[in-house]
Amino acid sequence: MQKTSDLIWQDTQHQVLFELIDQIKQVPFDPEILDRLKLYAEHHFILEETYMRELSYPHTDSHIEAHNRFRVELAAMIDTDPSMHHSLQVSLSDFLYKWLKLHVLGIDKQLEDFILNSSSK
Numbered sequence: 001m002q003k004t005s006d007l008i009w010q011d012t013q014h015q016v017l018f019e020l021i022d023q024i025k026q027v028p029f030d031p032e033i034l035d036r037l038k039l040y041a042e043h044h045f046i047l048e049e050t051y052m053r054e055l056s057y058p059h060t061d062s063h064i065e066a067h068n069r070f071r072v073e074l075a076a077m078i079d080t081d082p083s084m085h086h087s088l089q090v091s092l093s094d095f096l097y098k099w100l101k102l103h104v105l106g107i108d109k110q111l112e113d114f115i116l117n118s119s120s121k
Ligand SMILES: [Fe+2]
Pocket: 010, 014, 044, 048, 104, 108
């Protein structure tokens, strides 16, 4: 994935998320990959949400709602049969990839600008 942010921590974490999402397509399916993605996504979302709260970011609620939608989608996927067909692996991976790309190039960029213009980077 192209660079997503001038904040090193944010870009690094996005790159890891894209790599984990890509690994969902791997054959054979790694039964732990969705749990690893969930843990890492949670780590990333909580860090962004902490910045938003600490800096009184004006779009905190809508950004957290977007994170929550991803949390719900991922939880539903974790409930699916891990011995899934490859076509399902590909569609889950593509769905999450597109969601994340829209998110990081959309509302995450607004947050990045806000943090970069604040005193605490
Ligand atoms: Fe992000």
